[in-house]
Amino acid sequence: MVEKKSIAVIGLGSMGYGIAQSVLRAGHTTYGFDINPDAVARFQAEGGAAGALSDVAGRLDAVMVVVLNAAQTEAVLFGADGVVPRLKPGAVVISCATVAPDFARAMEAACEEKGLNYLDAPISGGSKKAAEGALSIMASGTPDAFAAAQPVLDATAGTVFELGDSAGAGSAMKAVNQLLAGVHIAAMAEALTFGMTQGVTPEKFVEVISKCAGTSWMLENRAPHIVDGDYTPHSSVDIWPKDLGIVLDIAKSAKFGAPLTAAALQQFLAASGSGLGREDDAAVAKVYARNAGLTLPGES
Numbered sequence: 663m664v665e666k667k668s669i670a671v672i673g674l675g676s677m678g679y680g681i682a683q684s685v686l687r688a689g690h691t692t693y694g695f696d697i698n699p700d701a702v703a704r705f706q707a708e709g710g711a712a713g714a715l716s717d718v719a720g721r722l723d724a725v726m727v728v729v730l731n732a733a734q735t736e737a738v739l740f741g742a743d744g745v746v747p748r749l750k751p752g753a754v755v756i757s758c759a760t761v762a763p764d765f766a767r768a769m770e771a772a773c774e775e776k777g778l779n780y781l782d783a784p785i786s787g788g789s790k791k792a793a794e795g796a797l798s799i800m801a802s803g804t805p806d807a808f809a810a811a812q813p814v815l816d817a818t819a820g821t822v823f824e825l826g827d828s829a830g831a832g833s834a835m836k837a838v839n840q841l842l843a844g845v846h847i848a849a850m851a852e853a854l855t856f857g858m859t860q861g862v863t864p865e866k867f868v869e870v871i872s873k874c875a876g877t878s879w880m881l882e883n884r885a886p887h888i889v890d891g892d893y894t895p896h897s898s899v900d901i902w903p904k905d906l907g908i909v910l911d912i913a914k915s916a917k918f919g920a921p922l923t924a925a926a927l928q929q930f931l932a933a934s935g936s937g938l939g940r941e942d943d944a945a946v947a948k949v950y951a952r953n954a955g956l957t958l959p960g961e962s
Contacts, residue, residue, distance in 0.1 A: 675696070678726075692710055727759065754807055780829060850884055891961065899930055
């Protein structure tokens, strides 16, 4: 029988909400917090525990932080209403945002000063796998941090990669993953719209290329969004200027050239600048379509 823990998930966006559902489904007392009160109310209606974070923090065994970036992570942990000073010694902070390795190391040191464990734990898999408790988690931290986080990892992950005994290694691996993921989405959009100039419909593109050597997980996952003309944001365009920007910052510090990353970043910036930032990241195809005078499915 699973030992019941008190766990808070901070950030109930497309990933965080599914994570909170998975933790709740595993039998833990689960609190969900977000700046959007509707998301909090919805989660509580599904069985999430009620209470203000300031009131329940001292009882928590784990806090999983599923926010957008480093600034939000730091604000949640150490800001004016930060949770870290309220947590009991030995509790674990599980940080899931895509951040630079140096930032993860700084957060680990600051948490350890307060007697807390910190797990650098970026996630991959999308909102569907988050809701299924089947994420891939690229984690690094001390053995104590892994032990304290184990109930949460069991509830939320299909695969946990243990990448080192201190923070930073998990975030480094996530940067590698995001380089590939962002480039693959942009390449999919370029190939699909290029095909349209040659009479290849988006539907036929998906049918054929998904069974050929040119496919990728991102192609198979995102190209159907274009075929359906459905840009509901499972992962939004605006994520990529941040994540690919982090990749390029890390590359610059390593004196490493990353021209494919830079090219993909420009396409996502163009999409965001065109007002597509909150659409699904497959909407980067609209930049190519616009420039080529093409009409994508669902557009007049």
